[in-house]
Amino acid sequence: MDASSLLPHTPDLRYLAQVIQLAVAPVFLLAGLGAFLNVCAGRLARIIDRARQLEPKVLASRGEEHDRLVKEVRVLDRRIGVVNTAIFTSVLAAVLISIVVILLFVAFLTGYKVGTAIALLFIAAMIATGTGFAIFLHETRLGTKTIRVRAHILEHEADED
Template sequence: MVLDPTDISVSTVAQVIQLAVAPVFLLAGIGAFLNVCAGRLSRIVDRARNIEPLLLASRGAEHARRLQEIRTLDRRMGMVSWAIFFSVLAAVMICIVVILLFAATLTGAHSGTAVALLFIGTMASIGLGFSVFLLETRVGSRAVRIRTEILEHMEEQRDADGGG
């Protein structure tokens, strides 16, 4: 049964809007997460750009260390990009859920199964995005540890200065 759009009451539209509010809040959360990811990606890219000329000018152990750092940065860029991809995919699916909710009201179509499956897909996609982001933060935190030779040098310097 197809409903005439002029026959739909304001209360019916209000009910559909109430149903659509939760997915719209989810969109706001995904947007905030995307903002975090974009900021993180920007900082990683900036760091990689700073390392590139230093890598080209370095030799020996310093070159190997900078090469390892740039490889780690490249890996992290890829991981953040995947987190962004899964998050945007989740946002697109949420938009489709909201569209289906309104379209089903207007047309009288039975789209409950499609809405449920899309919402499950949304949760899976955002879960994957969060998981990849978690892995990237772990890789990033391991990459920024202070090297032992720096720590030992600091200790040697403190001993030489007679401090404790």
């Protein structure tokens, strides 16, 4: 029995570069998802700021103005939920991609055959990513559809002095 048979399984370092190359694409995807999450968080902050700005106006208003403000606050509340869902699915995608990268290195270090698990997790990550983007698209459409400049503002002309 030689000394090498007493050592635990050690992976061939020649293949480490290949594993790192395989891991680079998912890592770039993580960077893209991070940027997307930043956009979502910024949008969420703006929606929340607008809702907080309207709260005292709703309480102080009456009649048609009150009804219009309540309607806008309800839409903002809905948009907050939609953006939160987009954030959730995007974070889920990031977690799944992280697991894919971890499994690539686990397979390299241990020799376990986890190709099917990696493929399924990557598919799930792509589904979550696409879902997050679709939900975000829905939120942007909701925002542009419901927040319109009122006609009397568009047609307003300043009084001449």
